[in-house]
Amino acid sequence: MTKKPIDSDASGICEGLLLKNQLCFPLYAASKEVVRLYKPFLDEIGLTYTQYIAMMALWESRALSVKELGERLYLDSGTLTPLLKKMEAQGLVLRKRSAADERSVIVTLTDQGEALKQRAKNIPANIGGCIPLSRDEANTLYDLLYRVLKAAR
């Protein structure tokens, strides 16, 4: 008997390569679509999605270095530096070299940045209303996503 591997010819169906069999694809697509859901709400307060998650980190911890922000948001300085410069130009944050370590830049909220929190307060609930998952399902999804995230890191 000749060895005949499955899918050995280039034109054959290969189950593993069907889009509908990928876990990565709904992850990628759902991420983009959910970010799009935020857009009308974020437009109202003048933030992009990436700026919004940066603001959330800062609302929680008034001062963070670029490095700490990058660790929390899974973003590097190539993304954060121009992002934070724009936010500084908008008057939301201040960037200042640390006195203790001149290599690091400390990002802090301005009063205006702090105040924006009030206008953002209802966004999570508004988005939640667009996503038809029960609390249990949302928790399950949350846990599975964090497991994937930590494994992929």
Next chain:
Amino acid sequence: MTKKPIDSDASGICEGLLLKNQLCFPLYAASKEVVRLYKPFLDEIGLTYTQYIAMMALWESRALSVKELGERLYLDSGTLTPLLKKMEAQGLVLRKRSAADERSVIVTLTDQGEALKQRAKNIPANIGGCIPLSRDEANTLYDLLYRVLKAAR
């Protein structure tokens, strides 16, 4: 009694705005990290992640219009047109105006594009090995992601 809404002051903690309470954030971060997992494998065959999912759609359906491709991948012409032009320059696909309807552009695989499937064949299994979820968990995640995706659309 005076009405006293929770989190009414700008500096107070607002549970809803904590990064760790967002479902969108692990979705966004996990998506990026998983795409990053693909990079070493995709580098070997000269594709980006977006090109890879476009190729998967084409491996499955030899010819697709830009519109159909966009519907399957959740991408618009502003993303696809330059992407497909690059893939055409690489010799992976052909773009041709439809004879039946001159408005639409039909994308087809070249022999080289078809042949690339062989070299991509093991990527899904390799990635699967990096994601520590049981089959049941992966299925659960898959279903929840598709529900979010379809609701957000």
Next chain:
DNA sequence: GATTATAATATTGTTTACAATCGAATTGAA
């Protein structure tokens, strides 16, 4: 058939995102 509306791509402009590299500051080791 002329006019209007709609549909499918393409283009433009803006914002992310990240790899790779650089420069300056700090740390470590000899």
Next chain:
DNA sequence: TTCAATTCGATTGTAAACAATATTATAATC
């Protein structure tokens, strides 16, 4: 201490991603 290694951020270059608009082709309406 002095030189090497590391760290942090900024910069550069490339590739998405998408809104808004433009362009051309088809469909619909009169």
